Amino acid sequence: MLNPSQLGDISALQELCERADAITLKLNWSMLKSRPADAKLDFFHYSGDMLTGFLALYPLGGGLEVCGMVHPDYRRQGIFTNLWKDAIRSANVSAYKTILLNTPASSSSGIGFIESQGGVFCHSEYQMKWHDDGQTVAEAYPSVQLRSAELADMEDIIAIDQEGFEMSREESAEIYSSLLQETGTRPLIIKRDGVTVGKVSLEDTGSDTWIYGFAVKASVRGQGIGRSTLMLIVSEAIARGRDIWLEVAVQNPNALRLYESCGFKVMRQQDYYEYMASQ
Template sequence: MTSADTLRNIEELQQRCEQYDGISLKLNWDMLRQPSAAGNTEWLVTYEDELLVGFLGLYGFGSEMEICGMVRPGYRRRGIFTSLWNRAQSIIKRGQVTTLLLNTPAASASGTAFLAKLPLTFNHAEYQMKWNGNSSPSLSADASSAGGEVVLRPAIQEDTPTLIQLDSQGFDMTEEAAAEVYKLHKDEGMQEHIIIELSGQTAGKMRLYTEDNETWIYGLTVFPKLRGLGIGRSALLQTIEREQQNYNGVNLEVSLDNPNALKLYESCGFVIVNKQDYYRYTG
Protein backbone atom coordinates (compact mmCIF):
# COMPACT_ATOMS: atom_id res chain seq x y z
CA MET A 1 0.00 0.00 0.00
CA THR A 2 1.38 3.41 -0.97
CA SER A 3 1.64 6.46 1.26
CA ALA A 4 -1.08 8.12 -0.81
CA ASP A 5 -3.39 5.15 -0.17
CA THR A 6 -2.73 5.37 3.57
CA LEU A 7 -3.46 9.11 3.60
CA ARG A 8 -6.79 8.50 1.84
CA ASN A 9 -7.64 5.86 4.43
CA ILE A 10 -6.71 8.22 7.27
CA GLU A 11 -8.96 10.89 5.78
CA GLU A 12 -11.86 8.43 5.52
CA LEU A 13 -11.31 7.31 9.12
CA GLN A 14 -11.27 10.92 10.30
CA GLN A 15 -14.58 11.62 8.57
CA ARG A 16 -16.12 8.50 10.09
CA CYS A 17 -14.98 9.37 13.62
CA GLU A 18 -16.05 13.01 13.34
CA GLN A 19 -19.51 12.09 12.07
CA TYR A 20 -20.00 9.46 14.75
CA ASP A 21 -18.73 11.54 17.68
CA GLY A 22 -19.84 14.99 16.52
CA ILE A 23 -16.33 16.39 16.90
CA SER A 24 -13.56 17.95 14.83
CA LEU A 25 -10.17 16.23 15.01
CA LYS A 26 -6.94 18.17 14.59
CA LEU A 27 -4.74 15.95 12.43
CA ASN A 28 -2.43 18.67 11.07
CA TRP A 29 -2.95 17.72 7.44
CA ASP A 30 -0.43 20.30 6.30
CA MET A 31 2.20 18.22 8.09
CA LEU A 32 0.79 14.79 7.18
CA ARG A 33 1.13 15.66 3.52
CA GLN A 34 4.78 16.66 3.91
CA PRO A 35 7.28 14.31 2.26
CA SER A 36 8.35 11.61 4.70
CA ALA A 37 11.95 12.68 4.14
CA ALA A 38 11.28 15.75 6.26
CA GLY A 39 11.46 13.45 9.28
CA ASN A 40 9.32 15.70 11.51
CA THR A 41 5.99 13.94 11.10
CA GLU A 42 5.31 10.25 11.47
CA TRP A 43 2.21 8.13 11.86
CA LEU A 44 1.30 4.68 13.08
CA VAL A 45 -1.72 2.75 11.84
CA THR A 46 -3.62 -0.44 12.59
CA TYR A 47 -5.54 -2.41 9.96
CA GLU A 48 -8.01 -5.23 10.40
CA ASP A 49 -9.12 -7.13 7.28
CA GLU A 50 -7.68 -4.32 5.12
CA LEU A 51 -9.77 -1.71 6.98
CA LEU A 52 -7.96 1.11 8.78
CA VAL A 53 -9.20 1.01 12.37
CA GLY A 54 -6.59 3.00 14.29
CA PHE A 55 -4.29 5.98 13.69
CA LEU A 56 -1.75 7.88 15.78
CA GLY A 57 0.09 10.94 14.44
CA LEU A 58 3.35 12.30 15.88
CA TYR A 59 4.21 15.87 14.92
CA GLY A 60 7.64 17.24 15.78
CA PHE A 61 8.32 20.93 16.40
CA GLY A 62 11.98 21.03 17.33
CA SER A 63 12.24 19.46 20.80
CA GLU A 64 8.46 19.56 21.23
CA MET A 65 6.12 16.89 19.92
CA GLU A 66 2.33 16.74 19.62
CA ILE A 67 0.34 13.52 19.42
CA CYS A 68 -3.24 12.89 18.40
CA GLY A 69 -5.12 9.88 17.12
CA MET A 70 -8.39 8.04 16.63
CA VAL A 71 -10.00 4.60 16.59
CA ARG A 72 -12.88 3.60 14.34
CA PRO A 73 -16.27 3.37 16.07
CA GLY A 74 -17.12 -0.27 16.66
CA TYR A 75 -13.46 -1.16 17.25
CA ARG A 76 -12.96 0.76 20.45
CA ARG A 77 -12.26 -0.71 23.91
CA ARG A 78 -10.12 -3.40 22.32
CA GLY A 79 -6.71 -1.93 23.15
CA ILE A 80 -6.03 -0.60 19.64
CA PHE A 81 -5.01 2.88 20.70
CA THR A 82 -3.06 1.56 23.69
CA SER A 83 -1.07 -0.59 21.26
CA LEU A 84 -0.40 2.42 19.02
CA TRP A 85 0.68 4.47 22.04
CA ASN A 86 3.10 1.74 23.13
CA ARG A 87 4.55 1.54 19.61
CA ALA A 88 5.02 5.31 19.62
CA GLN A 89 7.40 5.23 22.61
CA SER A 90 10.44 4.35 20.50
CA ILE A 91 9.72 7.27 18.13
CA ILE A 92 9.34 9.67 21.05
CA LYS A 93 12.63 8.56 22.61
CA ARG A 94 14.46 8.70 19.30
CA GLY A 95 13.37 12.32 18.84
CA GLN A 96 14.81 13.38 22.20
CA VAL A 97 11.55 15.12 23.00
CA THR A 98 11.58 17.48 25.97
CA THR A 99 7.89 18.49 25.81
CA LEU A 100 5.24 15.97 24.78
CA LEU A 101 1.68 17.20 24.27
CA LEU A 102 -1.35 15.02 23.60
CA ASN A 103 -4.47 16.70 22.25
CA THR A 104 -8.09 15.72 21.99
CA PRO A 105 -11.31 17.54 21.11
CA ALA A 106 -12.87 18.73 24.35
CA ALA A 107 -16.13 17.03 23.32
CA SER A 108 -14.52 13.64 22.63
CA ALA A 109 -15.61 11.22 25.37
CA SER A 110 -13.38 8.40 24.11
CA GLY A 111 -10.31 10.64 23.76
CA THR A 112 -10.75 12.17 27.19
CA ALA A 113 -11.28 8.73 28.75
CA PHE A 114 -8.02 7.40 27.28
CA LEU A 115 -5.98 10.41 28.36
CA ALA A 116 -7.33 10.08 31.89
CA LYS A 117 -5.33 6.85 32.18
CA LEU A 118 -1.99 8.58 31.51
CA PRO A 119 0.22 10.76 33.73
CA LEU A 120 -0.75 14.12 32.26
CA THR A 121 -1.25 17.70 33.33
CA PHE A 122 -3.47 20.17 31.52
CA ASN A 123 -1.32 22.49 29.37
CA HIS A 124 -3.63 24.73 27.35
CA ALA A 125 -6.68 24.81 25.10
CA GLU A 126 -7.30 26.21 21.64
CA TYR A 127 -10.40 27.36 19.86
CA GLN A 128 -10.81 26.51 16.20
CA MET A 129 -12.63 29.39 14.53
CA LYS A 130 -14.31 29.82 11.16
CA TRP A 131 -15.19 33.03 9.38
CA ASN A 132 -18.94 33.60 9.25
CA GLY A 133 -19.88 36.05 6.52
CA ASN A 134 -23.21 36.77 8.18
CA SER A 135 -21.51 38.42 11.15
CA SER A 136 -18.54 40.11 9.50
CA PRO A 137 -17.72 43.80 9.18
CA SER A 138 -17.40 45.45 5.80
CA LEU A 139 -14.38 44.04 3.97
CA SER A 140 -14.07 46.59 1.21
CA ALA A 141 -10.99 48.80 0.97
CA ASP A 142 -9.65 47.77 4.39
CA ALA A 143 -5.97 48.07 3.43
CA SER A 144 -4.99 50.77 5.88
CA SER A 145 -4.11 51.07 9.54
CA ALA A 146 -3.26 53.87 11.92
CA GLY A 147 0.34 53.67 10.69
CA GLY A 148 -0.16 53.67 6.91
CA GLU A 149 -1.02 51.32 4.06
CA VAL A 150 -0.97 47.57 4.75
CA VAL A 151 0.06 45.36 1.82
CA LEU A 152 0.30 41.57 1.65
CA ARG A 153 2.88 39.91 -0.59
CA PRO A 154 4.31 36.39 -1.02
CA ALA A 155 7.45 35.75 0.99
CA ILE A 156 10.66 35.06 -0.95
CA GLN A 157 13.78 33.17 0.07
CA GLU A 158 15.48 36.34 1.29
CA ASP A 159 12.65 36.81 3.81
CA THR A 160 13.54 33.62 5.70
CA PRO A 161 15.53 35.32 8.51
CA THR A 162 12.68 37.78 9.03
CA LEU A 163 10.09 34.98 9.13
CA ILE A 164 12.15 33.23 11.79
CA GLN A 165 12.57 36.45 13.78
CA LEU A 166 8.83 37.16 13.68
CA ASP A 167 7.96 33.63 14.82
CA SER A 168 10.51 33.84 17.62
CA GLN A 169 9.21 37.17 18.91
CA GLY A 170 5.55 36.40 18.28
CA PHE A 171 5.33 32.94 19.78
CA ASP A 172 7.89 33.00 22.59
CA MET A 173 10.33 30.53 21.04
CA THR A 174 14.03 30.50 20.30
CA GLU A 175 15.15 31.38 16.79
CA GLU A 176 16.59 27.86 16.50
CA ALA A 177 13.17 26.33 17.25
CA ALA A 178 11.48 28.80 14.88
CA ALA A 179 13.90 27.80 12.12
CA GLU A 180 13.02 24.13 12.61
CA VAL A 181 9.31 24.87 12.36
CA TYR A 182 9.86 26.93 9.22
CA LYS A 183 11.67 24.00 7.56
CA LEU A 184 8.56 21.89 8.01
CA HIS A 185 6.53 24.07 5.70
CA LYS A 186 9.14 25.34 3.28
CA ASP A 187 8.28 23.40 0.13
CA GLU A 188 4.64 22.47 0.42
CA GLY A 189 2.53 23.37 -2.60
CA MET A 190 -0.83 23.94 -0.89
CA GLN A 191 0.41 26.77 1.27
CA GLU A 192 1.74 30.32 1.10
CA HIS A 193 4.06 32.26 3.35
CA ILE A 194 2.84 35.87 3.42
CA ILE A 195 4.77 38.99 4.39
CA ILE A 196 2.69 41.84 5.82
CA GLU A 197 4.10 45.25 4.95
CA LEU A 198 3.28 48.62 6.46
CA SER A 199 4.11 51.53 4.14
CA GLY A 200 6.66 49.38 2.31
CA GLN A 201 8.39 47.95 5.41
CA THR A 202 8.00 44.42 6.78
CA ALA A 203 5.62 44.48 9.74
CA GLY A 204 4.45 40.88 10.16
CA LYS A 205 3.77 37.52 8.55
CA MET A 206 1.34 34.63 8.32
CA ARG A 207 1.03 31.27 6.61
CA LEU A 208 -1.97 30.15 4.55
CA TYR A 209 -2.78 26.50 3.90
CA THR A 210 -5.59 25.66 1.46
CA GLU A 211 -7.17 22.29 0.77
CA ASP A 212 -10.67 21.28 -0.35
CA ASN A 213 -11.78 24.91 -0.56
CA GLU A 214 -10.86 25.60 3.05
CA THR A 215 -8.04 28.00 3.91
CA TRP A 216 -6.35 27.95 7.32
CA ILE A 217 -4.46 30.97 8.67
CA TYR A 218 -1.45 30.02 10.78
CA GLY A 219 1.28 31.96 12.54
CA LEU A 220 -0.20 35.45 12.15
CA THR A 221 2.04 37.86 14.03
CA VAL A 222 3.23 41.47 13.91
CA PHE A 223 6.46 42.94 15.29
CA PRO A 224 5.82 43.95 18.94
CA LYS A 225 6.65 47.62 18.33
CA LEU A 226 3.98 47.80 15.62
CA ARG A 227 1.11 46.18 17.48
CA GLY A 228 -2.03 48.13 18.22
CA LEU A 229 -2.02 49.92 14.86
CA GLY A 230 -4.62 47.70 13.18
CA ILE A 231 -2.08 45.88 10.99
CA GLY A 232 -3.26 42.39 11.93
CA ARG A 233 -6.90 43.34 11.44
CA SER A 234 -6.19 44.77 7.99
CA ALA A 235 -4.23 41.64 7.00
CA LEU A 236 -7.07 39.41 8.18
CA LEU A 237 -9.77 41.32 6.31
CA GLN A 238 -7.72 41.41 3.11
CA THR A 239 -7.17 37.67 3.37
CA ILE A 240 -10.87 37.01 3.98
CA GLU A 241 -11.79 39.09 0.94
CA ARG A 242 -9.32 37.24 -1.28
CA GLU A 243 -10.45 33.82 -0.10
CA GLN A 244 -14.08 34.82 -0.58
CA GLN A 245 -13.30 35.58 -4.21
CA ASN A 246 -11.74 32.11 -4.51
CA TYR A 247 -14.83 30.52 -2.88
CA ASN A 248 -12.78 29.24 0.07
CA GLY A 249 -13.81 29.08 3.69
CA VAL A 250 -11.42 30.77 6.14
CA ASN A 251 -10.32 29.15 9.41
CA LEU A 252 -7.81 29.76 12.20
CA GLU A 253 -6.87 28.67 15.71
CA VAL A 254 -6.33 30.72 18.84
CA SER A 255 -5.21 29.82 22.34
CA LEU A 256 -7.67 30.51 25.13
CA ASP A 257 -4.93 32.36 27.02
CA ASN A 258 -4.66 34.93 24.21
CA PRO A 259 -7.79 37.06 24.79
CA ASN A 260 -6.55 39.96 22.64
CA ALA A 261 -6.25 37.73 19.58
CA LEU A 262 -9.61 36.11 20.30
CA LYS A 263 -11.24 39.56 20.49
CA LEU A 264 -9.61 40.57 17.19
CA TYR A 265 -10.78 37.45 15.38
CA GLU A 266 -14.33 37.77 16.68
CA SER A 267 -14.42 41.42 15.57
CA CYS A 268 -13.47 40.29 12.06
CA GLY A 269 -16.35 37.82 11.89
CA PHE A 270 -14.81 34.57 13.13
CA VAL A 271 -16.92 32.29 15.33
CA ILE A 272 -15.85 29.41 17.56
CA VAL A 273 -16.65 25.99 16.08
CA ASN A 274 -14.50 23.62 18.14
CA LYS A 275 -12.23 23.41 21.19
CA GLN A 276 -9.07 21.32 21.47
CA ASP A 277 -7.53 20.45 24.83
CA TYR A 278 -3.77 19.88 25.16
CA TYR A 279 -2.19 17.86 27.96
CA ARG A 280 1.53 17.63 28.80
CA TYR A 281 2.86 14.15 29.41
CA THR A 282 4.67 13.87 32.76
CA GLY A 283 5.58 10.17 32.66
Protein backbone atom coordinates in the same frame (compact mmCIF):
# COMPACT_ATOMS: atom_id res chain seq x y z
CA MET B 1 6.41 9.33 2.82
CA LEU B 2 2.78 8.24 2.98
CA ASN B 3 1.39 6.77 -0.23
CA PRO B 4 -1.98 7.73 -1.77
CA SER B 5 -3.64 4.57 -0.46
CA GLN B 6 -2.59 5.32 3.13
CA LEU B 7 -3.71 8.93 2.84
CA GLY B 8 -7.07 7.77 1.51
CA ASP B 9 -7.49 5.32 4.39
CA ILE B 10 -6.66 8.05 6.94
CA SER B 11 -9.16 10.43 5.34
CA ALA B 12 -11.92 7.79 5.33
CA LEU B 13 -11.32 6.92 9.00
CA GLN B 14 -11.24 10.59 9.98
CA GLU B 15 -14.55 11.25 8.24
CA LEU B 16 -16.15 8.24 9.94
CA CYS B 17 -14.89 9.17 13.43
CA GLU B 18 -15.86 12.82 13.08
CA ARG B 19 -19.35 11.93 11.91
CA ALA B 20 -19.89 9.33 14.66
CA ASP B 21 -18.55 11.51 17.49
CA ALA B 22 -19.63 14.95 16.20
CA ILE B 23 -16.06 16.22 16.55
CA THR B 24 -13.29 17.66 14.36
CA LEU B 25 -9.86 16.06 14.59
CA LYS B 26 -6.69 18.06 14.08
CA LEU B 27 -4.61 15.85 11.78
CA ASN B 28 -2.39 18.53 10.19
CA TRP B 29 -2.92 17.32 6.64
CA SER B 30 -0.25 19.49 5.05
CA MET B 31 2.32 17.73 7.26
CA LEU B 32 0.90 14.26 6.54
CA LYS B 33 1.24 14.91 2.81
CA SER B 34 4.85 16.04 3.05
CA ARG B 35 6.44 13.55 5.43
CA PRO B 36 10.18 12.93 4.92
CA ALA B 37 10.76 9.63 3.14
CA ASP B 38 12.65 8.10 6.07
CA ALA B 39 10.42 9.43 8.87
CA LYS B 40 8.78 6.98 11.29
CA LEU B 41 5.99 9.27 12.42
CA ASP B 42 2.77 7.49 11.45
CA PHE B 43 1.35 4.31 12.98
CA PHE B 44 -1.44 2.17 11.50
CA HIS B 45 -3.71 -0.62 12.69
CA TYR B 46 -5.66 -2.55 10.05
CA SER B 47 -8.49 -5.00 10.67
CA GLY B 48 -8.44 -6.97 7.44
CA ASP B 49 -8.25 -4.37 4.68
CA MET B 50 -9.83 -1.60 6.76
CA LEU B 51 -7.83 0.98 8.70
CA THR B 52 -9.27 0.95 12.23
CA GLY B 53 -6.60 2.85 14.15
CA PHE B 54 -4.16 5.64 13.35
CA LEU B 55 -1.71 7.74 15.36
CA ALA B 56 0.52 10.53 14.06
CA LEU B 57 3.49 12.36 15.55
CA TYR B 58 4.19 15.96 14.57
CA PRO B 59 7.62 17.40 15.44
CA LEU B 60 7.13 21.15 15.85
CA GLY B 61 10.25 23.01 16.85
CA GLY B 62 11.46 21.51 20.10
CA GLY B 63 8.13 19.82 20.85
CA LEU B 64 6.18 16.82 19.67
CA GLU B 65 2.41 16.83 19.13
CA VAL B 66 0.32 13.67 18.97
CA CYS B 67 -3.11 13.06 17.46
CA GLY B 68 -4.96 9.90 16.50
CA MET B 69 -8.25 8.03 16.21
CA VAL B 70 -9.87 4.59 16.38
CA HIS B 71 -12.88 3.33 14.44
CA PRO B 72 -15.96 3.59 16.72
CA ASP B 73 -16.75 -0.13 16.30
CA TYR B 74 -13.25 -1.19 17.33
CA ARG B 75 -12.73 0.79 20.51
CA ARG B 76 -11.93 -0.69 23.94
CA GLN B 77 -9.78 -3.35 22.29
CA GLY B 78 -6.41 -1.79 23.11
CA ILE B 79 -5.79 -0.59 19.54
CA PHE B 80 -4.82 2.97 20.41
CA THR B 81 -2.87 1.90 23.48
CA ASN B 82 -0.71 -0.34 21.28
CA LEU B 83 -0.26 2.40 18.68
CA TRP B 84 0.80 4.79 21.44
CA LYS B 85 3.31 2.30 22.87
CA ASP B 86 4.78 1.73 19.40
CA ALA B 87 5.05 5.48 18.84
CA ILE B 88 6.76 6.14 22.15
CA ARG B 89 9.21 3.30 21.54
CA SER B 90 9.98 4.58 18.04
CA ALA B 91 10.31 8.26 18.90
CA ASN B 92 13.35 9.53 20.74
CA VAL B 93 11.19 11.27 23.32
CA SER B 94 14.18 12.62 25.21
CA ALA B 95 14.95 14.80 22.16
CA TYR B 96 11.78 16.85 22.71
CA LYS B 97 11.18 19.44 25.40
CA THR B 98 7.45 18.70 25.47
CA ILE B 99 5.09 16.01 24.22
CA LEU B 100 1.55 17.29 23.76
CA LEU B 101 -1.43 15.02 23.12
CA ASN B 102 -4.23 16.75 21.27
CA THR B 103 -7.94 15.95 21.47
CA PRO B 104 -11.18 17.77 20.69
CA ALA B 105 -12.53 19.15 23.97
CA SER B 106 -15.81 17.30 23.39
CA SER B 107 -14.17 13.89 22.82
CA SER B 108 -14.77 11.86 25.98
CA SER B 109 -12.83 8.88 24.57
CA GLY B 110 -9.84 11.06 23.70
CA ILE B 111 -9.74 12.73 27.09
CA GLY B 112 -10.21 9.39 28.82
CA PHE B 113 -7.24 7.84 27.04
CA ILE B 114 -4.95 10.81 27.68
CA GLU B 115 -5.81 10.89 31.38
CA SER B 116 -5.20 7.13 31.61
CA GLN B 117 -1.65 7.80 30.37
CA GLY B 118 -1.04 10.46 32.99
CA GLY B 119 -1.48 13.41 30.64
CA VAL B 120 -1.66 16.77 32.42
CA PHE B 121 -3.89 19.48 30.97
CA CYS B 122 -1.76 22.21 29.39
CA HIS B 123 -3.87 24.64 27.36
CA SER B 124 -6.82 25.02 24.98
CA GLU B 125 -7.29 26.60 21.58
CA TYR B 126 -10.46 27.94 20.04
CA GLN B 127 -11.09 27.18 16.38
CA MET B 128 -12.87 30.18 14.87
CA LYS B 129 -14.63 30.58 11.53
CA TRP B 130 -15.36 33.80 9.66
CA HIS B 131 -19.08 34.40 9.17
CA ASP B 132 -20.75 36.58 6.58
CA ASP B 133 -23.35 38.47 8.59
CA GLY B 134 -24.38 40.57 5.63
CA GLN B 135 -21.92 43.31 6.45
CA THR B 136 -19.44 44.66 3.95
CA VAL B 137 -15.90 43.39 4.56
CA ALA B 138 -13.82 46.27 5.89
CA GLU B 139 -11.18 47.48 3.48
CA ALA B 140 -7.52 46.92 4.30
CA TYR B 141 -5.14 49.85 4.45
CA PRO B 142 -3.53 50.21 0.99
CA SER B 143 -0.12 50.40 2.65
CA VAL B 144 -0.50 46.83 4.03
CA GLN B 145 0.29 44.05 1.56
CA LEU B 146 1.00 40.32 1.59
CA ARG B 147 3.60 38.47 -0.46
CA SER B 148 4.92 34.91 -0.54
CA ALA B 149 7.70 34.25 1.92
CA GLU B 150 11.11 33.19 0.67
CA LEU B 151 14.23 31.68 2.16
CA ALA B 152 15.73 35.19 2.27
CA ASP B 153 13.04 36.14 4.82
CA MET B 154 14.38 33.67 7.40
CA GLU B 155 15.95 36.24 9.72
CA ASP B 156 12.80 38.40 9.79
CA ILE B 157 10.64 35.32 10.49
CA ILE B 158 12.90 34.17 13.31
CA ALA B 159 12.87 37.61 14.95
CA ILE B 160 9.05 37.81 14.76
CA ASP B 161 8.65 34.28 16.18
CA GLN B 162 11.07 34.99 19.01
CA GLU B 163 9.17 38.13 19.95
CA GLY B 164 5.61 36.98 19.33
CA PHE B 165 5.72 33.30 20.31
CA GLU B 166 8.81 33.15 22.55
CA MET B 167 10.39 30.55 20.24
CA SER B 168 14.06 29.75 20.18
CA ARG B 169 16.00 30.53 17.03
CA GLU B 170 16.31 26.80 16.30
CA GLU B 171 12.58 26.14 16.72
CA SER B 172 11.58 28.97 14.42
CA ALA B 173 14.10 28.04 11.73
CA GLU B 174 12.99 24.40 11.76
CA ILE B 175 9.28 25.22 11.49
CA TYR B 176 9.82 27.84 8.78
CA SER B 177 12.00 25.50 6.70
CA SER B 178 9.26 22.87 6.89
CA LEU B 179 6.56 25.35 5.88
CA LEU B 180 8.46 26.26 2.72
CA GLN B 181 8.34 22.60 1.68
CA GLU B 182 4.80 21.66 2.68
CA THR B 183 2.19 21.10 -0.02
CA GLY B 184 -0.88 23.30 0.32
CA THR B 185 0.70 25.72 2.79
CA ARG B 186 1.51 29.35 1.92
CA PRO B 187 3.84 31.19 4.30
CA LEU B 188 3.38 34.93 3.76
CA ILE B 189 5.20 38.10 4.74
CA ILE B 190 3.20 41.13 5.88
CA LYS B 191 4.55 44.41 4.51
CA ARG B 192 3.64 48.02 5.29
CA ASP B 193 5.07 50.62 2.97
CA GLY B 194 7.57 48.03 1.79
CA VAL B 195 8.85 47.17 5.28
CA THR B 196 8.36 43.73 6.85
CA VAL B 197 6.04 44.07 9.87
CA GLY B 198 4.71 40.56 10.39
CA LYS B 199 4.06 37.12 9.01
CA VAL B 200 1.24 34.59 8.58
CA SER B 201 0.70 31.19 6.97
CA LEU B 202 -2.36 29.93 5.07
CA GLU B 203 -3.20 26.26 4.60
CA ASP B 204 -5.85 24.99 2.18
CA THR B 205 -7.67 21.82 3.25
CA GLY B 206 -10.70 20.80 1.24
CA SER B 207 -12.96 23.84 0.95
CA ASP B 208 -11.37 25.54 3.99
CA THR B 209 -8.43 27.92 4.35
CA TRP B 210 -6.73 28.02 7.75
CA ILE B 211 -4.70 30.91 9.20
CA TYR B 212 -1.64 29.88 11.24
CA GLY B 213 1.39 31.53 12.81
CA PHE B 214 -0.06 35.05 12.59
CA ALA B 215 2.11 37.68 14.28
CA VAL B 216 2.79 41.40 13.94
CA LYS B 217 5.88 43.10 15.35
CA ALA B 218 5.23 44.58 18.79
CA SER B 219 6.57 47.97 17.72
CA VAL B 220 3.74 48.45 15.21
CA ARG B 221 0.82 46.79 16.98
CA GLY B 222 -2.33 48.80 17.50
CA GLN B 223 -1.96 50.51 14.12
CA GLY B 224 -4.48 48.42 12.17
CA ILE B 225 -1.95 46.10 10.54
CA GLY B 226 -3.43 42.93 12.02
CA ARG B 227 -6.96 43.91 11.05
CA SER B 228 -5.88 44.85 7.51
CA THR B 229 -4.08 41.52 7.13
CA LEU B 230 -7.18 39.61 8.18
CA MET B 231 -9.34 41.58 5.77
CA LEU B 232 -6.97 40.83 2.88
CA ILE B 233 -7.12 37.12 3.71
CA VAL B 234 -10.91 37.12 4.12
CA SER B 235 -11.42 38.99 0.85
CA GLU B 236 -9.27 36.48 -1.03
CA ALA B 237 -11.13 33.55 0.57
CA ILE B 238 -14.50 35.03 -0.41
CA ALA B 239 -13.32 35.48 -4.00
CA ARG B 240 -12.21 31.84 -4.09
CA GLY B 241 -15.42 30.57 -2.49
CA ARG B 242 -13.62 29.21 0.55
CA ASP B 243 -14.39 29.17 4.27
CA ILE B 244 -11.73 30.81 6.43
CA TRP B 245 -10.68 29.46 9.83
CA LEU B 246 -8.07 30.24 12.47
CA GLU B 247 -6.94 29.05 15.88
CA VAL B 248 -6.29 31.17 18.94
CA ALA B 249 -5.22 30.30 22.45
CA VAL B 250 -8.07 30.62 24.93
CA GLN B 251 -5.64 32.53 27.16
CA ASN B 252 -5.03 35.23 24.51
CA PRO B 253 -7.91 37.70 25.04
CA ASN B 254 -6.40 40.49 22.91
CA ALA B 255 -6.19 38.28 19.82
CA LEU B 256 -9.62 36.85 20.55
CA ARG B 257 -11.16 40.33 20.62
CA LEU B 258 -9.48 41.25 17.33
CA TYR B 259 -10.74 38.14 15.59
CA GLU B 260 -14.28 38.56 16.91
CA SER B 261 -14.34 42.19 15.80
CA CYS B 262 -13.36 41.03 12.28
CA GLY B 263 -16.26 38.59 12.04
CA PHE B 264 -14.75 35.35 13.38
CA LYS B 265 -16.82 33.23 15.76
CA VAL B 266 -15.78 30.40 18.07
CA MET B 267 -16.97 27.07 16.66
CA ARG B 268 -15.09 24.44 18.67
CA GLN B 269 -12.21 23.84 21.06
CA GLN B 270 -9.07 21.69 20.98
CA ASP B 271 -7.38 20.69 24.24
CA TYR B 272 -3.72 19.86 24.77
CA TYR B 273 -2.29 17.66 27.50
CA GLU B 274 1.38 17.28 28.35
CA TYR B 275 2.75 13.75 28.56
CA MET B 276 5.40 13.32 31.21
CA ALA B 277 7.87 10.92 29.60
CA SER B 278 9.39 10.09 32.98
CA GLN B 279 6.18 8.25 33.84
